[in-house]
Amino acid sequence: MIRGSEQFLAIGGVLIAGAVTHGTFFPQSRVFGQVISHGSADGAARVALTFDDGPTAGATDRVLDMLGELGVKAAFFLVGRNVEREPRLTERIAAEGHLIGNHTYDHFRLGMFGLARFWNEQIGRTDKAIEQATGLRPALFRPPVGHKTPFIMAAAARGGHAVVTWNRRALDGMRTTPERIVDRVAPHSWAGDIILLHDGVEPRSRRDPAASVAAVRPLINALRDRGLEPVRLDELTGLRPYRDAPEPSGTENLRSRT
Numbered sequence: 126m127i128r129g130s131e132q133f134l135a136i137g138g139v140l141i142a143g144a145v146t147h148g149t150f151f152p153q154s155r156v157f158g159q160v161i162s163h164g165s166a167d168g169a170a171r172v173a174l175t176f177d178d179g180p181t182a183g184a185t186d187r188v189l190d191m192l193g194e195l196g197v198k199a200a201f202f203l204v205g206r207n208v209e210r211e212p213r214l215t216e217r218i219a220a221e222g223h224l225i226g227n228h229t230y231d232h233f234r235l236g237m238f239g240l241a242r243f244w245n246e247q248i249g250r251t252d253k254a255i256e257q258a259t260g261l262r263p264a265l266f267r268p269p270v271g272h273k274t275p276f277i278m279a280a281a282a283r284g285g286h287a288v289v290t291w292n293r294r295a296l297d298g299m300r301t302t303p304e305r306i307v308d309r310v311a312p313h314s315w316a317g318d319i320i321l322l323h324d325g326v327e328p329r330s331r332r333d334p335a336a337s338v339a340a341v342r343p344l345i346n347a348l349r350d351r352g353l354e355p356v357r358l359d360e361l362t363g364l365r366p367y368r369d370a371p372e373p374s375g376t377e378n379l380r381s382r383t
């Protein structure tokens with residue numbers, strides 16, 4: 126009997142540990158609450174390109190040039206510290222019709238150990254920096270590396286943000302080439318996918334975003350060859366882009382399916 130209850134406890138412990146691990150580390154996991162990781166696959170075949178960790182002079186501006194030439198609107202999840210350094214580039218992202226989301230102030234990778242105060246500050250400070258540069262109040266938040274904890278989810282909700290991750294990634298946060306990025310993403314993308322790319326460098330990293338920048342044009346061409354048109358993240362998901370914008374209709378349907 127004792128042995129039986131010990132076994133029961135052990136199995137329960139493993140299940141709880143598994144659920145917590147899944148909830149924290151899997152970008153698509155919803156263990157800790159509502160997370161959007163893909164958009165609608167209905168209707169026209171569309172995907173959303175999302176760029177993280179900018180704005181970065183020499184990278185974000187070149188990405189914007191290419192998106193402009195190809196007539197594509199994307200989403201940029203910005204790091205607050207980088208926004209304060211590049212307010213004009215931040216303003217340009219918004220002025221050219223792209224979507225801006227919050228990606229924390231410091232992009233601290235060990236932030237999953239942070240508590241309520243840490244997360245409220247990380248998100249609040251970044252919102253303030255973005256609002257100062259653009260006049261816009263972000264309604265979308267993406268946690269660094271896709272990690273989620275109850276503290277992160279609560280801080281995001283407190284600021285009125287939906288939490289958005291991705292379901293397709295280029296693995297361009299590490300050393301790579303434009304060819305590899307395109308090969309990793311384009312043949313495996315389907316309607317409704319949220320694609321993760323990087324136009325920026327984490328404040329404590331030496332990563333070079335050059336491969337990602339050079340991949341933008343061939344990637345968009347390859348997606349279009351497959352019949353997939355990149356649209357803005359809010360268009361793909363039905364999510365409200367900014368806190369002052371009205372809640373679009375149809376969002377609840379999408380949320381219940383993701």
Ligand SMILES: [Zn+2]
Pocket residue numbers: 177178228232269270
């Ligand atoms: Zn990031």
